[in-house]
Amino acid sequence: MNDRERIDAVLACAALDRRLGGILLLDLAPHRLVEVAGRLAGLLGEGRQVRVLGSAATEEDLWARLRPAPGGRSWVVDGLVAGYGRPAGVVAVPDLATMSTAAARAAVMLVGAEVAHLERTGQQVSWRPEDRWLAACRREDVGRVSPHVLDRFAIRVDAANLSTARFDALEALPLAGRALPDLSAGAAGRVVEVLAGHARGARRDLGLARLARGMAALAGADTVLAEHVDVAARVMGLLAAPEVVAAPVPGERVVRRAGQELAVPRALPAERAGDAAGRVRDEPERLAPVVVAAPDVPDAVGGPGSPYPEDEVGDGRAPSTLTLVWQRALPGTWGHGHVIGDRQAHEVRDIAVVPTLLKAATQQARRCGPGHVRSAHPLHLTASDLRSHRRAPQPRRLLALVLDHTSGRQGEWYDAIGPYLRWAYAARATVSVVEVGDADAADELCAAAFTARSLLDPRVAAAFxxxxxxxxxxxxxxxxxxxxxxxxxxQGNAAVTDALLIVVTDGRGNVPLAASRSRRRPERVGREGVEDALEVARKIGRLNRVRSLVLDPGPRTAAHLTADLADALRATLLPGAGRDG
Amino acid sequence: MPERHPLLPYSYLVGQEALRRGLEIAYVMPSVGGILISGERGTAKSTAVRSFARMMYGELPVTLPINATDDRVMGGLRIDALMRGDTEEQPGLLEQAGEQGVLYVDEVNLLDDHIVNLILDVVSTGLLVVQREGLDKPAIPVTFTLVGTMNPEEGTLRPQLLDRFGLLVPISAETSAETRNEVLKTVLRFDVERAKERSGWLEDGAALDRAHRERIAAAREAARGMPVREELTILCARIAAEFELAGHRGEIVMAQAARALAALEGREGVGEEDVAGVAPYAIMHRRREVAYGEGIAWTGEDARRLRKVLSGP
Incomplete structure (x- = not known):
């Protein structure tokens, strides 16, 4: 199958089964997605709509766009993804990596869900989501997408070579009346086998099984067999494609595995449609034997070309979070950041005009009385109507320094960490300094910390x-x-997008963590201080959005301690200026 | 009459025993104070909660979605009526939850902080006070079992909200080939059966659920009058001390949950095994490390410490 055929088969399966609600087309150019989405909408039925979610979609766009109707008597609710009271359509996300937080949260709530709830601005609705979500994303950007969102898009198809093929010219597929076949035990076993070792919750298993069921339904089978699973796995790129020798009927090919032949729908031709009563043909034709080159063992999931590139080791960029950001009231930041929603205003700054007017509109008749509609005057506005923008925070950067004063050679730190200090200055990073082993510390068993708004804070220079x-x-x-x-x-309200941790130490911690916290001097000094430091370092090593560097102070006894600490932090070990090679 | 949102019968759920037992304990002994289910994606958290609620309450749980606005949480005025110039009160989700007995918050760690604060106000005081949008209603006593699900990949909860969940049950994806196979067959069969006009398989499931509900309801009755021996309350306190729990809620929840477990297991009194069975779920989210933002988990070392306490002084 070429890319268009594979994608069209997947679209047909999605049209048949609402549970195939999240499909990710890898490496599809965003501008082509709407056309593909149009094809899926066409397969769903006449007049089905495509709704496009871009990077600017707000909660209000998605759930409840209020439109006061002429005369002010009524209002219209027209949320992009509020799927109740209308036939199923297609939600298209041209680039999953740049989808807005609001849209990502909506995807988590809706894609593949049995029930959805809307509880916003006086509305209380629950419904069964039936929209199909179709998204595109470059493989190299998948690591930036929340794993939570990616999990909802379990069906993946490579669309890198889909350059000029036209979907709008494809013939209609008669899908109505096709019943979903039963899953055989062999098919269930084959799904588990194909995804062996790569299960991340049940959605991948279910996605592959449902896609196989769709393929079986398109082929007219009444039972899903292991061979249908293989077909679905090949479409998704989980198995290598078999060598195809013959095409027995137009639009259908035959492959064979384990001694059996199987008809594979290319794109269901009109002549293979169900009869007038909606029944489908009993069995696909079985024709000439073919040579099959497909291996029985699954290809490595997570490897190059895998439909799940997020399983590969990341590139260090943290995935986006789905938590709503908390707007920090930093001086001078009002009105910065793009608008992601609105909220009750607490100050007369950055007022969201349209939401404010809409809020006020609901109260006009009550405030003005029955003559309001006929009278021509401005809205009655009160302070409680005022809404202000909720804005995304400006990206912030953080430089965290851990300075172990007992590791010696303080004067030589500057050269080694100078480039990073310059980065912190240029990026206007907040600087957090932790001092360890200061002779003048209030309590020598404890480290001390302070945070400066910038590198220019005199406390930072003094700390060196x-x-x-x-x-x-x-x-x-x-x-x-x-x-x-x-x-x-x-945390959810985090605004720091990039944190750099620099640790300057020889690794020879001699105070256990419990002693620091209790402020009680330990009876003896063993390796506990070192072990505790390594344990905490491992936790830091698991944090996202944090890059770590450890500065090696140079040749000395127990020099491996610094390397051990760097390993635990998953940090880069920088040779210090004291190192003479 | 077909259901609007047919759900998989609770009795057909595959695996996730700890999750199911946690839901049952929270129902049998409401004073436990609800349950938070923390698990990676695709672990049937939401399905289990909804199926359980439908089995026990006969309807979907009152659900607070992450897109909720404060007027729907607290209650306010009907907007369609306002547009006509009328004022009609509309009860909020907290009031509805008080009537049903359960409030389900899906993806609770993605809730807006402002909404979390509204829930905390009501859960901690047991009173719902609506003084907004011109309404000034007398305080309504509201009690409900708070049930939350979350994916810890998106961050954890503030300690204040964590503490409001009596139990925390961490769950992970089923990895055995046998269980995954069983999940597949069950879910895909459900897809097919629910589309039928009449399904014997679903009717059987409904009958199993009815029997299950009766057993759990009987356990709820039995748990009410079940005494907890003094040595067991002391044991709960010793466990709480060993794990340096913040506050006293941990040991109280532990004792109440042990009563529920004993009743569900059909025992006439609470035993040490009941305390041991529920202790991890009452402990792990109340440890001081949680306040430092460290992960919530039950390790082998934790199990060893618990065994040490259980084996006596």
Whole structure:
């Protein structure tokens, strides 16, 4: 099958089965998606609509666009994805990687769901979602998409070579009346076999099985067999394509596996349609034997060309979050960031005019009385009507420094970390400094931390000039910086998009974490301080959006401790200026 | 009359025993204070909650979706009536949940902080006060079982909200080939059966659910009068102390959940095995480390510590 045929077969399956509601076309050029979506809408039925979700879609666009009707007597609800009270359509997402947070949240709620609920602005509706979501995304960008969203798009098809093929010229497929066949035990087993070791929850299994069922339905089978699973797996790129030798009837090819032949729908031709009563033909024709080159073992999922590129090791870019951002009231940031919604206004700044007028519109008749509609005067507006914009935060960057003053050679740090300090200055990064082993610390068992708005804060320069103390509460220092990184980058209201952690230490922590927290001097000093530091470092190593560097202070005894710490942090080890090679 | 949203019968759910038992405990003993189900994607969290609610309450749970606005959560005035110039009150989800007895929050960690605060206000005081949009209603006593599901990949919850869930059940995807196979066959059969005018398979499932409901309802009755021996309340307190739980809610929930488990297992009294069976779910989200943003998990080391406490001083 060429790309168009494979995609058309998948679209036909999706039209047959509403549960195939999330399809991701990998490497499809965004401008082609609407055409493909139009084909799916056509397969769903006459007059079905395609709704396009771009990167600017807000909650209001999606769920409840209020349109006061002429005369102010009524209003219209026309949310893009609010699928109740209308026939199933197609929701097209031209680029999954740049989809707005609101749209991503909607996808998580709707794609493949049995029930959807809308509880917004006086509306209370529940319905069974039937829209089919069709998205495109470049393979290299898949890592930026929330895994939660990707999971909803379990059906994947490579569309890289779909350059000029036209979908709008395809013939109609008579899909009405086709019943879904039963799944055989062999087919269920084959699904599990094909996705062996790569299951990420049940949706991939179910997606492949339902696609196979769709293929079986298109082929007129009354039972889904393992061979149908193989066909679906090949369409998705989970199995290598077989060598095709003969095309026995127009639009149908025959492949064979394990001694059996199987008719594969290319794109269901009109002559293979069900009869007038809606029944489908009993069996596809079985014709000449063919040579099959398809292996029985699945190709490596997650490898090059895999339909699940997110399973590969990431490129370091963190996936987007679905949590609504909390607007930080940083000085000078009002009115920055793009609009992602609105909320009750608490100040007369950045007022969202249209939502405010719409809110006020609901109260006009009550405020003005029965003559309101006939009278020509401005809206009655009160303070409680005011809505302000909810804006995406400006991307922020964070430089986190852990300075172990007991590791010596402070003066030589500058050269090694100079480029990163310049980056922090240029990016106007917030600087969080954790100091370990300062001779003048209030409590030598504890590390100390402060956060500066920029590198120019004089406290940052002073932190490079401390005298070394006797104790090295490295584990405590790392736990402090872990809290900061967690808070700034991981929580739902995080606004930091890029955090750089630089640890300058020889790794010889000699204060256990419990001793720092209890502020009780340990009875003896063993490896506990080092082990605690490594344990905390491993937790930091698992954080997203954090890049880590460890500065090696140079040749010394137990030099491996720094390397161990770098390993635990998954950090790059930088040779310090003291290292003479 | 076909259902508008037919769901898989609860009795046909495959695997996820801890999740199902947690839901049953939260129903049998409402004073446990609800349940939070934390699991990776595709683990049937929502399906289980909805199927359970339909089995026990005869309808879908009152559901607070992540796109809810505050007027629908708290209650307000009907907008269509307002447009006509009339004022008609519209009860909010919290009030509806009080009537049904359960509030289900899907993807609870994706809720807007503002909505979380509204829920916390009502859950902690047991009173719903609606003073907005010109309404000034007297406080309504509201109690419900809070059921939440979340995918921890999207971040965790604030400790205040975590603590409001009596139990936390972490679940993971079923990985055995046998179970995955069974899930596939069940779900795809359900797809086919639900489209039929009449399905014997679904009728059988409904009958199983009715029997299941009667057993759980009987357990709820039995749990009410079930005493907890003093040595077991002391055991709960010792476990809480061992794990340095914040506050006392952990040990109280542990004792209440142990009663529910004993009743569900058909025992006449609460035993140590019941406390051991529920302790991890009452403990793991109340440990101090959670406040530091560290992951919520039950490790082998935790199990060893629990066994040590259970084996006596």
């Amino acid at each position: 000039e401390r005298r070394p103390g006797r104790a090295t509460p490295l584990a405590h220092g790392l736990s402090l910086v872990a809290e900061t990184l967690q808070r700034e980058t991981q």
